[in-house]
Amino acid sequence: xxxxxxxxxxxxxxxxxxxxxAEPEVELKFLVAERDFAKVESLLAAAAPGRERSVQRLRAxxxxxxxxxxxxxxxxxxxxxxxxxxxxxxxxxASSSIRREEWEDRITGPEPDLKRLKNTPLARLARxxxxxxxxxxxxxxxxxxTLYNVETQSGQVEAALxxxxxxxxxxxxxxxxxxxxxxxxxxxxxxxxxxxxVSRAPLFLNPISKAERGYLLGRGEWGRPAKGSRPRLRxxxxxxxxxxxxxxxxxxxxxxxxxDLESCEDIEAxxxxxxxxxxxxxxxTLFKPLVFDPSYRRFQGELRWLAxxxxxxRDLDVLQQNLPRLSFNQGSAGGKAAPAAAIAGECEAKRLxxxxxxxxxxxxxxxxxxxxxxxLWIEDGRWQALAAPAAKTLIAKFARAKLKKRLTKLTQKGAxxxxxxxxxxxxxxxxxxxxxxxxxxxxxxxxxxxxRKNFKALxxxxxxxxxxxxxMRDEEAFAAYLHNQRAETNGGWSTSxxxxxxxxxxxxxxxxxxxxxxxxxxxxxSGLPSFPQWKPGKTKHLQKAVRAYAKLAALQPF
Numbered sequence: 001x002x003x004x005x006x007x008x009x010x011x012x013x014x015x016x017x018x019x020x021x022a023e024p025e026v027e028l029k030f031l032v033a034e035r036d037f038a039k040v041e042s043l044l045a046a047a048a049p050g051r052e053r054s055v056q057r058l059r060a061x062x063x064x065x066x067x068x069x070x071x072x073x074x075x076x077x078x079x080x081x082x083x084x085x086x087x088x089x090x091x092x093x094a095s096s097s098i099r100r101e102e103w104e105d106r107i108t109g110p111e112p113d114l115k116r117l118k119n120t121p122l123a124r125l126a127r128x129x130x131x132x133x134x135x136x137x138x139x140x141x142x143x144x145x146t147l148y149n150v151e152t153q154s155g156q157v158e159a160a161l162x163x164x165x166x167x168x169x170x171x172x173x174x175x176x177x178x179x180x181x182x183x184x185x186x187x188x189x190x191x192x193x194x195x196x197x198v199s200r201a202p203l204f205l206n207p208i209s210k211a212e213r214g215y216l217l218g219r220g221e222w223g224r225p226a227k228g229s230r231p232r233l234r235x236x237x238x239x240x241x242x243x244x245x246x247x248x249x250x251x252x253x254x255x256x257x258x259x260d261l262e263s264c265e266d267i268e269a270x271x272x273x274x275x276x277x278x279x280x281x282x283x284x285t286l287f288k289p290l291v292f293d294p295s296y297r298r299f300q301g302e303l304r305w306l307a308x309x310x311x312x313x314r315d316l317d318v319l320q321q322n323l324p325r326l327s328f329n330q331g332s333a334g335g336k337a338a339p340a341a342a343i344a345g346e347c348e349a350k351r352l353x354x355x356x357x358x359x360x361x362x363x364x365x366x367x368x369x370x371x372x373x374x375x376l377w378i379e380d381g382r383w384q385a386l387a388a389p390a391a392k393t394l395i396a397k398f399a400r401a402k403l404k405k406r407l408t409k410l411t412q413k414g415a416x417x418x419x420x421x422x423x424x425x426x427x428x429x430x431x432x433x434x435x436x437x438x439x440x441x442x443x444x445x446x447x448x449x450x451x452r453k454n455f456k457a458l459x460x461x462x463x464x465x466x467x468x469x470x471x472m473r474d475e476e477a478f479a480a481y482l483h484n485q486r487a488e489t490n491g492g493w494s495t496s497x498x499x500x501x502x503x504x505x506x507x508x509x510x511x512x513x514x515x516x517x518x519x520x521x522x523x524x525x526s527g528l529p530s531f532p533q534w535k536p537g538k539t540k541h542l543q544k545a546v547r548a549y550a551k552l553a554a555l556q557p558f
Contacts, residue, residue, distance in 0.1 A: 024099040025091075027181040028194050028372075030203040034176050037163065040201050041146070044159050044178075047193070048148045058082050058164075060141045062214055063112050065134045075122065076211045077135075079110055088113055090120045096379050097207055097248040139168035139214035143175055152193050155185015166210060168218035175210065178203060191376050198368050205372045207248075207255055225268035226256050228275055233445050235396055240384065242395035243287040246441050247378045250280040251371075261358055267317040270355070274310035277303055282437040286402055290391045293383040295373075302370040309361055313354035318474055320347045396447030399438075403448070404558040406435045407458070411553040414465075417546050422476055425545075429469035436462035454557035461552040468545035475541075 032040050045053070060080040064070045070077055078089045090103040103120040107113040112135055117126040125131050143164030150157045160179040165172050178197075182190045197203055216222040231249040233242055254276035260269035281303050284291070323344055361367045377383070384391075390398060410431045417428065439459050442448045449455035 024096075025102045025181065026099050026187055026190070027179055028098055028190065029206045029209070030178045030180075030194075030198075031206045032161070032176045032178055032201075032203060034163075034174075036202050037161075037176060040178060040197075040203065041161060043197060043201050044146075044148045044150070044161065047159070047197075048150045051149055054147045056082055056145045056147065058141075058143050058145055061110065061137050062139050062141070062211060063135045064138045065131070066136065068138070068215065070122075071211075071215055077112060077122070078211075079107070079112055081110060086110060088116055090117065090122055091211075092121070096244075097251070097375065098379055139166060139218050141166050141175070141210050141214065149183075150193060152185065152189030154189035156183045157181065157190045157193055158183050166214050166217055168214050169220070171217050171220070171222075173213060173217050173222060177206065187380065191380075194372060195369070198372050199365060202363060202368070204362070204368060205255075205375060207252055207375070208259070223260055225260060225266060225272045226253065227272060228253050228279060228440075230443065231441055233395060233442065235394070235446050237395045238391060239287065239290055239393050239395050239398040240391040242399075242441075243283065243291060244378055246283045247280060250276050250283065251375060251378070254280070258362065261355065261362075267314075267321070270310060270313045270317060270358070274307065274314050277307045277310060278433070279437045279441075281307065282434050283441070285434065286406075286438050286441075290388055291381070291383040293381060293386050295377055295381060296383070299370075299374050299377065302366075302374070306361065306367075309354070309358045313351070313358055315477065316347065316351045316354050319478065320344065320351060322474065322478065323347060394447075395442075396445060399442045399445070399448050400558050403435070403439055403442075406431075406438060407552075407555075407558070410435055410462075411549075414549050414553070417549050418542065422473070425469050426473060428549075429466055429473065432462045432465040432469070436466060449557045451557070454555060458552070458555060458557045461548050461555065464548040465545055465552065468541045468548060471541040472539060472545070475539075 058080055059082075060078050063077045063079065074092045076089075076091045078091070080087045080089065086107050086109060088105050088107045091100050093100055105113075105116040107116055112132075114126040114132050117123055141164065143162040146161045148159040148161075150159055158181045160181070162175055162177050162179065164175045166175060180190055180194055180197075198205075213222060229249050229252065231242075231246045233245060237245070254273055257269050257273040257276060260266060261273060263269065281300070284296070284300055284303065288296070362371075410428070413431060414428045417425070420428070436459055439455065439462065443455065443459065444452075449458075
């Protein structure tokens with residue numbers, strides 16, 4: 001006897017066609033700060049001159065099984081009360097992050113009507129008596145919605161401005177957002193309208209749906225940093241389809257973590273946001289032969305810009321975390337002292353500045369326009385018309401060839417790892433990280449590697465190599481930071497806030513951090529923090545890196 005979970009799994013498989021929605025719902029969602037709500041209202045009114053707006057009060061209840069079987073399979077089931085009636089809706093994502101398949105039907109009450117699910121992909125599930133008995137409210141969304149109908153050059157767009165709250169498991173989350181939904185015509189008109197709005201008002205693209213926020217809120221996970229999600233790849237996907245799915249997953253992860261970037265207490269949000277951007281850069285590199293078009297360099301440049309800002313903040317987070325393990329002299333012959341509190345205070349000030357720089361970048365017109373344009377490019381970019389024949393290659397074949405080439409490159413560059421300079425080791429670390437991210441996209445996808453265990457070993461060894469070289473880089477960065485502070489103040493501790501940590505290989509001459517590490521040992525200038533001596537080739541981190549590299553070089557997963 002099939003279980004609810006089994007049936008839900010079949011709904012997302014390829015077991016047979018279901019009656020589809022007439023047309024996928026095409027929409028873009030933007031966050032609006034409450035202080036900017038009136039400005040956005042004025043913008044919408046100007047875009048729909050002579051048209052009356054309509055105002056609705058909506059109450060929607062989302063239903064699922066206790067184990068959230070529908071949500072786990074990409075479905076939502078909602079009953080919305082509006083204008084004295086009830087509308088039941090089934091949704092699931094289509095082949096795009098901005099398109100959803102939707103089935104709507106009017107029903108007579110506030111509870112789901114299972115008979116009305118017969119023309120949806122949930123029909124088979126709805127016929128199981130246990131399904132109806134297990135359905136229960138998961139969360140509720142109440143909003144005041146103001147609707148505007150906007151004409152574009154290629155159709156009509158419905159703009160919905162929502163203010164309200166999500167209520168789940170005793171918790172509440174405010175909603176303030178704009179939705180643009182294509183009602184008639186071509187998506188290009190809606191895209192142009194969205195770009196115009198973003199250039200004139202602080203609107204922030206937000207692919208995190210109300211439904212997802214509701215589920216996260218109910219589990220107590222909203223506002224918490226989230227690790228990278230695995231893209232939903234299938235063995236029958238083409239390389240083009242896989243690229244889109246991978247980028248959607250990474251962008252989703254970035255936006256989910258960016259919601260918590262303003263909080264300086266939780267450093268994990270910066271780390272996971274940075275990982276999401278790095279994974280995007282890895283995907284862009286891996287699929288470059290397929291997606292290179294006139295916009296490619298711009299997007300790679302903007303991703304590099306964001307990665308740089310997030311990287312600077314992450315370096316300061318790591319520095320602050322490790323400051324307590326440094327020892328401090330209590331005084332000096334010149335009467336100067338470097339109290340731990342003063343040093344930590346300066347580091348904290350720089351952390352705040354770095355975090356502020358990230359927020360200013362994301363809130364700038366440049367940041368807002370990039371995130372919108374990049375999302376639209378993934379879905380409907382010119383690269384699809386210019387795509388190479390490899391775009392139609394099944395993803396397993398494409399990935400296997402690309403990963404094999406990257407592994408060969410890494411093992412060749414990593415030869416004589418013990419003798420490499422800090423900048424050269426840093427390049428190896430970056431290559432290992434890129435290969436790890438690329439391989440993780442395809443973990444579990446049949447046909448990529450000869451054996452699953454060897455593929456898993458590839459990912460684990462890349463991670464060990466990356467972590468070991470990263471730990472060395474952190475120590476070098478601390479040493480360089482302290483050395484530069486001493487050089488700047490002639491033996492005293494600077495509080496100017498001008499000097500930040502200088503990671504080895506980034507902004508330092510080859511060997512500079514290495515030399516600084518030697519000069520900041522126990523015999524460093526009195527009044528400055530002492531730092532354990534670092535000796536090239538003799539640290540436990542380098543030994544771990546060498547062992548990981550040796551195993552990686554011997555591995556033959558493809």
